[in-house]
Amino acid sequence: MENHIEDSTRFSFDALTKRLSAILRRHGCSQTVADILANNCVSAERDGAESHGLFRMAGYVSTLKSGWVDGKAVPQVEDAAPGLVRVDAQNGFTQPALMAGRPLLVEKATRNGIAAIAIRNSHHFAALSLDVEPFAQEGFVALSVINSMASVVPHGGRRAVFGTNPIAFAAPRANGLPLVFDQATSVMAHGDVKIAAREKKPLPAGVGVNSRGEPTTDAAEIIAGGALLPFGGHKGSALSLMVEILCAALVGGKFSHEVDWSSHPGAQTPHTGQTIIVIDPRAGAQAIAPLAMRVEELIAEMRDAGTDRLPGERRQAARAQSDRDGIAVSTAMQDSLRALEME
Template sequence: MEEMKVLLSEEEALSLSQEVLVNQGFSAEYSRAISETVVAGQKDGCESHGLYRLLSCIDTLASDGVVPDAKPKLENVSGSIVKVNANGGFSQLAFSLGLPLLVEKAKDNGIALLAINNCVHFSALWVEVEQVAQNRLVAIACNPTQAYAAPHGGSAPLLGTNPFAFSWPRAGKHPFIFDFATSTVARGDVELHQRENKPIPDGWGVDAHGNTCNDPQIVLEEGALTTFGGHKGTALSMMIELIAGPLIGDLMSYESTQHDGGKGVLPFHGEIIVAIDPASAAGKDFEQHLARAENFFDQVETQGARLPSQRRYENREKSEKYGIEISEKLYNELLSLLN
């Protein structure tokens, strides 16, 4: 039987999310910031990073894994570096605090780096790199998570899902963006299969002996996710562990798991965002070079290929026209949290 769906306007989805979070103990400021992020995911058809994520935010608070009213603080600003201490809160407010200075420094110096430390993280990175691109800057962002994935050839969790995102500004068009986990699939997708009692496809995960496993519960509790592309995905994931961990003075995924202490809550770690100004990097003729990029995108689409994020933008347009779709089961679950 096909699962029933509920349609919400963006305003209704934001209101429901904020009411749930405030009722569960988050400050109004965090409730707004978290809600904007999860509704953006739901609006773009990204269910694994949409309103479903409210449940893990609430579970994390119930286990004392996040500070619900933390005040992020600019800690160290020198040269092209911006550092924001999230002080145990979710990353959204820390990013909002650091973004204006990141943009300013990138335009002054040609390139700038924002390091967010001591944050709890759950969200897709495209939400953040899209905001950087709206300032006509190129952006790269990544972060570790907890130890959910085994390195290629291994069987034990050591690496995070370690998302990597990139955005390229386009005049009069949505930015070119990709955002993907370096694991074969995001952990949230495996969790959704578990919620729906559905087996996962071959190659998504392994059991404790390193054998391919289709049972999402075994993969989540006893085994590990796999990295995409075999040894290549593992190498990229290891790079992310290093540049978003020790390089900015924060935790790697296995250290975040140790910090978790068995609670099983959302990961605590850092995040790195790099912003590059095309006007500085390409020089006075940068507009011509950006036009060359548009020709490149046209050639991709002329072949019948799809640009990354195209489906998200199509889902966004559909949601704006008809409403944001959410499963009836999740909708009722969120309503129950208002009692």
């Protein structure tokens, strides 16, 4: 199912997923890992999250070829406590580790009202929203944080220590897709800076500094030895610090500043950790109104106050269009995929 529009072609979700999975297998992933990553990558593209979609494939291939990550890793799930699942991803990607621990996590959250999964020794190179949204589709509230590699200067500091350290949250809605947000604790996500550098577009002021610690609006300067700034000054910086603690100290993963891929040229994936907290709002809630209904009431109030766009709405609109018309892939991206298929 292809559908030509200007300089792009629209593909079905399944066709793209199969194609990406084959590329990932070709470059060292097991079938299980390839299928999970391909599905994740196409889901991001479908949702219009360009920086975490097909654009990531070259990075996946590069990092696999560098030997920095094990594409065939089999995650080791530990039943750490009645409310806690720990997973050693065995130097593999995070998404297969999450998939491996997920059934136990959901079982614990359902039984206890709250549970968490703490993944270590893992590589996350994807959109965090995709990790939390499925929990909300099953009626849970989910909060996830993930660190990456030193690229953000702590408030008041002179060089990068934190990762872009996103926070993602998902809650069920009674009358629609879950409410989901996924936002870097830096002013801008690293993926978006990369895209700006590729397109040679200047950034707004306040996004980052160059290698001498001076403010710059040149994305290429930020990538070449510069650093990003936390959003909201000391407040975003404190949240980023929290993410480091929850993703590294709690799970037994590396802090962003400890990630050292210098002996693996071509490596691109942060080797850190991830935590997801899952809450079942139905637990012991006989006396209160269902959360999904209450979320609708809050959204109605926000609309009435003039809020024109909720977090995640742009993503949902892109998804609806992709579901209807197929996923648009530019000619340039098709060339890039073909190159990865030949490499």
